[in-house]
Amino acid sequence: MAFRLNLDLRIIIFLLIFSNLLFSCSETIYPKREMRAVWIATVKNIDWPSRPGLSSEEQKNEFRKIISFHQLNGINAAIVQIRPAADAFYQSRLEPWSEWLTDQQGKAPDPYYDPLTFMIEECHDKGMEFHAWFNPYRAIVDIESNVTDSLHITNSLSEWFLTYGKNAYFDPGIPEVREYVTNIVADVVTRYDIDAVHFDDYFYPYKIYGEAFPDSASYKRYNPRQLDLDDWRRSNVDEIIVMLNNRIKSIKPHVKFGISPFGVWRNQDKDPNGSATQAGVTNYDDLYADVTKWLKNGWIDYVVPQLYWNIGFEKADYAVLIDWWEKNSYGKHLYIGHGAYKIDDSSNVEAWRDPKQLPSQLRLNKQYEHVKGSAYFSSKVLLNNPLGITDTLRNTFYRHPALIPQMPWIDSESPNPPKHLEVVPEESGVLLKWKPSGKDEHYYLIYRFEGKGKKAQDINNPANILSSVRAPINFYLDETAKKNKQYTYIVTAVDRLHNESKRSEVNSIKNKIRR
Structure with a gap:
């Protein structure tokens, strides 16, 4: 009996050692296909340009340096904000030039160039995809200080807009608004060689305590099915997602459509299908974005939940959420949005002072079959390399190049060989x-x-x-x-x-x- 126990113990120890060896070996196995994206935010000049009003050549040089830096560190896709607030980082007949480009809304770059054409070419020359990032409903950032161009749509169709907090928003409940936003996106898809259309988490705005979103008039006017307010708002967002997907694919079937939602769909205490979290905000209940419905119905091609919390965070544990999204991606591409901006050796959250936090998240990602890659917010953070995180990406996780994962539901036919x-x-x-x-x-x-x-x-x-x-x-x-x-x-x-x-x-x- 003692011999049998000792034999069993030796087997257990052998299996533990073998499993550790396998895990160690797996550290050196690099995926051939993996999304490695970075967000480049332009609103308030978060990432680019470094300040408004730079010369055209200065803008170009800054962007070249940013893209070259990310390419050297293994990034293969740039998600660039081209429409922060009913304005444009490109030549548009529908909306004015952005103030964060030229320091004056409506003013074109001087000497003239089209930044979007330039940025797409730079990314493609570096072997990177270009995802055009639109904010669908934000119209004015800080209405007290912002000076809009006379051609800005808030001046010509003021009845479409609602003031909430310090910002102005399109009213998502107005059918003409949804058609207008769809036309904005379709215009870019038609005229520019983008690889994807990308929306982030801003649909209905984040709630302000004690202040109701003022859409009661459109709720009364445009609610033929007599839905309750929350369901009506969700139906408005559903409708524009369907419209956009159909329009994009009708123009250029190869252009992808992706969403980067807030990291929690619903809490389990509200819905048994939700995650075991206690988030104060959720997509479904607060932003009226029923993301899993869009995935299930094939209305979007990829999802990038913003899992901007650390492993072990009590109210929204990264490990809990990645497991939940893995089970609810419905066969579409799942990329994880990482809160790289939280990495800081002076953070008041211990987990984000640990240089192993993000690497631990990336290792956890690799345990999930449907996780096809990552995106980082934001570009400036990776450039600053806090706690050596960019060095870690370059030397460890992104040591070798990777192709972007295929989307067989769009096209699975390979070209002929050279x-x-x-x-x-x-x-x-x-x-x-x-x-x-x-x-x-x-x-x-x-x-x-x-x-x-x-x-x-x-x-x-x-x-x-x-x-x-x-x-x-x-x-x-x-x-x-x-x-x-x-x-x-x-x-x-x-x-x-x-x-x-x-x-x-x-x-x-x-x-x-x-x-």
Whole structure:
């Protein structure tokens, strides 16, 4: 009997050691597909431009530096706020230029350029997706100090707007308002080469204690089904989400539609389907955003819940919420919004003074099948690198590049592989050239392996990705190839939705050129 107990104990210890070894090994396994996004906020110049009224060249240089920095740290998508408050960071016939761009609402950049065209090109050149971030209903930030342009819609259609707290908002209950906002988004989708339309958590505004949102007139006028006030407000938000999704996909089917809601849908004490949290605000009850309904019905392509709390936080535990969202994403992409802005060695919350807090969240993410990546609020924080978090991303979690996850419900057909791969030694490196074999190539991936061989090489390991090239460019110079080293190269084609082709021919070379 004692022998049996000792044997069982040895087995248990072996299993524990083995499981720890597996966990340790898993730390070095990097996903080939993962969303790695950063929010770039423009309202009040949070992230860009650093201040209003910079020259056009200064604005461009700042944005270039921001995007280059994030690219070096493994970020593959920028979520850029292009419509903070019924204004525009782009040339619009519908709304005036933003005051946070030129220091005066309605004033164009001088010398003229279109910031949105510029930003999209910069992101695409760096291999990053561009998600156009709109605030649908905010119209004026701080009505006491804001000076609106004469063409601002609050001056021409004042009956559409409500004052709540210090801000002015579109009234979501007015059908013409929903049509107007949909037209704003459709205009951008039509004219610009964006990859996604993105909304954050601002639908109906966050409640102000003791002050009711003043929409009683539209509630009486536009409520044919005689819904109660809360259900009516939710139906208004549902309607614009459906309208937007249909309109976006009718214009450009490849453009994604994503929402970044507040991190709690409902508390369990209000709904058994809710999370085991005690949040003072929820999407469903306070912001009138029934996000799970949108996911279940396929009205949005991805969701980025803002889980801006630490692991173990009593009222809204990160670990509890990621588990809840994993079970309620309904097959759409789930990315986690991280509150990087809370990381601070002087924070009054101990968890956010711990440099291991965010890494622990990222490790927890990897335990969930449906978590496809992360987004960070906001850009400035990562640039400032508090507690070395950006170094940790670059050197550990984002050490190797990653493709953005596919969305097969939009498109699952891969492009044809490149043909006739040539590998030629040059004075400055190894030159790769290939021929495109179709019309769907958006970019090419270059894989490099040490040694020679026609055997199948592992293109599922992102450590073997050398670089990417934006189509229609069909050549690449490997300047990092070392003299007298044998290399094998493979090239694949990737389409707009990141469906990857089969591999090209395998081609090997020994780099004998002296440099």
